[in-house]
Amino acid sequence: MERRSALKNIGGLFLLPTLSKVSSAIEKKPVLRIAHLTDVHLKNQFNAPARFAKCLHHVQAQSPKVELILNGGDIVFDMNKENIGTINEQWKLVKDTMKNECSIPVRYCLGNHDIWWNEDTKGDVFYGKRYAMDKLQLVRPYYSLVQNGWKIIVLDSTHLDIDNTWYIGKLGQEQLDWLKNELQNTPKTMPVMVMSHIPILTALLMIEDDVVNKWTMLGGDMHTDTAKIINLFYQYPNVKLCLSGHLHLRDKVVYNQVTYLCNGAVSGAWWEGNKRETAPGYGLIDLYDDGSFDEQYVSY
Numbered sequence: 001m002e003r004r005s006a007l008k009n010i011g012g013l014f015l016l017p018t019l020s021k022v023s024s025a026i027e028k029k030p031v032l033r034i035a036h037l038t039d040v041h042l043k044n045q046f047n048a049p050a051r052f053a054k055c056l057h058h059v060q061a062q063s064p065k066v067e068l069i070l071n072g073g074d075i076v077f078d079m080n081k082e083n084i085g086t087i088n089e090q091w092k093l094v095k096d097t098m099k100n101e102c103s104i105p106v107r108y109c110l111g112n113h114d115i116w117w118n119e120d121t122k123g124d125v126f127y128g129k130r131y132a133m134d135k136l137q138l139v140r141p142y143y144s145l146v147q148n149g150w151k152i153i154v155l156d157s158t159h160l161d162i163d164n165t166w167y168i169g170k171l172g173q174e175q176l177d178w179l180k181n182e183l184q185n186t187p188k189t190m191p192v193m194v195m196s197h198i199p200i201l202t203a204l205l206m207i208e209d210d211v212v213n214k215w216t217m218l219g220g221d222m223h224t225d226t227a228k229i230i231n232l233f234y235q236y237p238n239v240k241l242c243l244s245g246h247l248h249l250r251d252k253v254v255y256n257q258v259t260y261l262c263n264g265a266v267s268g269a270w271w272e273g274n275k276r277e278t279a280p281g282y283g284l285i286d287l288y289d290d291g292s293f294d295e296q297y298v299s300y
Contacts, residue, residue, distance in 0.1 A: 073111025
């Protein structure tokens with residue numbers, strides 16, 4: 001009898017963790033499902049319009065339903081290697097595809113391929129970011145919104161380098177001050193998610209094929225002001241998740257309790273298959289009322 005009683009008690013002990021896990025799952029409530037689509041590089045070649053429409057249909061078929069799409073930039077194929085007629089066609093294709101194939105609200109972030117970098121045309125509407133901002137109806141290239149109890153901060157991570165010959169990832173002092181103010185004025189109980197085009201922090205730069213005895217990290221591949229940004233985030237524990245694209249590869253880095261997700265590319269290797277081991281796809285993120293989240297990468 002004593003042995004039977006002891007075994008019964010042991011069985012009860014084994015049940016405790018399971019009960020605790022069930023209780024924890026019941027307590028947190030899903031509040032928002034987001035699809036993170038980045039690096040679409042839309043162009044009327046490579047059957048890209050039909051394949052992008054397939055991706056949008058795949059997103060809209062998810063259950064539970066996706067309530068918001070975050071587009072992480074590089075919306076068109078490239079504004080700097082095409083003539084103006086082709087550029088206009090690319091943006092018209094974006095507008096028509098989103099109107100005809102997507103019923104979910106979309107928020108946009110600018111990528112380096114969405115920007116006219118030609119310094120000789122400053123008086124032209126295409127100079128800098130103005131053309132893309134006009135097409136996307138953005139008042140400025142960085143902004144924030146609050147939805148379902150979460151604050152979403154969209155950053156402008158692509159800027160010309162000091163020699164004006166190429167772009168690098170950074171915020172600049174004005175935007176960094178704005179970001180500090182945004183975080184200061186956000187209730188401590190409100191979780192924060194950040195989206196940038198260029199990764200704030202990634203491990204992907206260490207898997208280049210041509211590494212011999214050292215890694216080369218280019219300023220256009222990851223933010224050059226990473227230390228400043230992560231130090232700022234460290235002061236605000238309600239910053240939970242950072243989304244990015246740009247590298248067309250998928251990785252996840254967790255640092256100081258912040259998760260940094262680089263979510264591949266809708267276009268894969270610019271509509272020509274996988275980029276290394278990462279298939280064309282998008283991120284699917286479930287946000288909860290307690291500041292936690294679930295995430296996965298979905299190949300469509």
